[in-house]
Every structure is written in structure tokens, then in C-alpha cells.
Amino acid sequence: MKLLLPNRFKKYGIFMAPLGFCIWLAMQLGLTKKIILFFIRDGISAIHTINIIIAIVSFFSFLAGIYFLVFSKEKVEDEMIERTRLDSFQFAALVQIVCIIIGFLLMLIFEEPGEGRLMLFFILLLFIFWMCFIGRFNYIIHIRIKQLNGKYFEK
């Protein structure tokens, strides 16, 4: 795949994705407001704007981190890695389809969800896809290969 980023972007992604997510979650829980008020006691008028800026920056750094994690090359990029990447995409897509079916079945059985819940459901679906991909790909690359390294020593 020619669109892959250099390997160094993976390191940026490891920091950016969880950090962005944690800050975004803190903003959703109202923790950032408390922190801002702690530092700027008379900044109540600007607090809404600052909160929105934090939300945008944290969410986009999370997305960029995910992008870096998923679309950056391994140290040695060979055909087995490419095959593993493809397998992981297929696995993630399968999990996502199962989640879509379960989600819509639950919507049919229980009450009709509001617009907000539906939006949250779709965001969650995207999140599930990328998390499944990252989890499976890294599991295969690192955990299984470590086991192989233990079993098959150099001659």
C-alpha cells in the first residue's frame, strides 16, 4: 500500500490517540471547565469558547492519532505484514457488521432512539472498527510472533 506513512508516525499515534481521547472525555465530563476556572478565576465569559477549542483540538488529535496508528508502516514492511493488515481489516469489518445488526435489532425491540443516541451509536461503530483493527493487528504482529520467537530458535 503506497499511502502508508513512515514508521515514526506510529510513535506519534501512540501518544496522540489516548491523550486526545482522555482530554475529550474530560471535556465531556466537565473536568476541563473546573481546571480552567481554577487557573482563570475571572474567565467565565471565555470558558465556553475555550471548552469548544479544547473539544475540537482533542477530538482531532484523537482522530489523527488513530490515523497514524493504523496507516503507518511497520519497521520491516513485507508481504506477511500486508496480509496481516488485510486480515485485520476484514476482522474489524466483520465485528462492525455484527455490531450494526445487534444495534438495529435492539432498536427494533426496544424504544426508538433519539437523534443523539443514534449519533452516539454511529460514532461507537466507527470507534469499534478502528479499535478492533488496531487490537487484532498488533496482537498478531507482537504477541503471536513473540510466541513464535520462543518456539523457533535460530539454528
Place this chain on the structure above:
Amino acid sequence: MENTLKNERIRNEMTQVHLAGLVNVSRQTIISIESGRYVPSVLLALKIAKILKLQVEDLFIIEKSD
């Protein structure tokens, strides 16, 4: 698919790292091929066979179940 890669590699006095370097793949790929967990592409199989001075069918043996 069975393969005789490990035996042939040892017969040629090559390490996994050395062979991996010659065919531009990671050592893990060589390990996976040797253990039968991964079936290489035609291109990689040809490269390995060329380096070990063998025919591809001498290295990779197709089974009835394949």
C-alpha cells in the same frame, strides 16, 4: 502445504536473519514460513528458492488437502 525451508536453510549454513535480509522480509516472516503458519507469495517463494539454489517445488510441497 509443507515446506523444507528450515532444513534447506540449515544445510546452506544460513541464519533466519541472513535469509530474511537476502529476500527483504522480516525474520518473523521466515519463522512463520518455516513453522507452516504462513504461505508465501509466488514471488517470495521464487526468491527463497533462488537463494537456496533449489526449485520451488523442492522447497514447498503441496499436500492432498490443499
